[in-house]
Amino acid sequence: MDQFETNLDNLLSQLIVWRKKLYIHLVQLFGMSSVVQHQSWRCMVFAQDIHECPCMHQGTENATRMDHVTDRMNLVLEQLAEKYDHIRPDIGVNLLQTYNQVPIPDPSYLSALDCFRPSAKTHQRTAHALWNAMLQPSVPTPMSDIAAFVPLCANATSRVVTWKDQKKKKKEKKLLLRGD
Secondary structure, three states, X not given: OHHHHHHHHHHHHHHHHHOOOEEEEEEXXXXXXXXXXXXXXXXXXXXXXXXOOHXXXXXXXXXXXXXXXXXXXXXXXXXXXXXXXXXXXXXXXXXXXXXXXXXXXXXXXXXXXXXXXXXXXXXXXXXXXXXXXXXXXXXXXXXXXXXXXXXXXXXXXXXOOOHHHHHHHHHHHHHHHHOO
């Protein structure tokens, strides 16, 4: 995990030095154990033949460990969003939380080739989620919730949302719920 954090931290710091007026989306990962649940025999044979991600084919105990790793990766993404958002006035970082440990509902969300990579359907929903996250804070959302993935329309008062905006809105919402 340390290598993931170090590499992504280095990449973000280099991007920020290299570019001006930068808006970065970081995308949290969906629940990996649900991918294992939708693996078919055909997909497992194909994936093992090309020796890619063998951990996906070692049973449900390993899938649970993969979810733990995904949780840690999502936490690193959150920490890096916090670190780099508004590090300069022309830098914005947003964290797409739409898929944060959300399970894959069925095999149609995975590539028919290897049942591991996202399908065209998932790519389309991700594109809409990225767009929507620029206009409103994102929250974990079931992939099957079609209405949640309809692209939002910007208007004259719209402003691009960043990680710190999301945190501020969540804090305001908690205060409203408490009645403070």
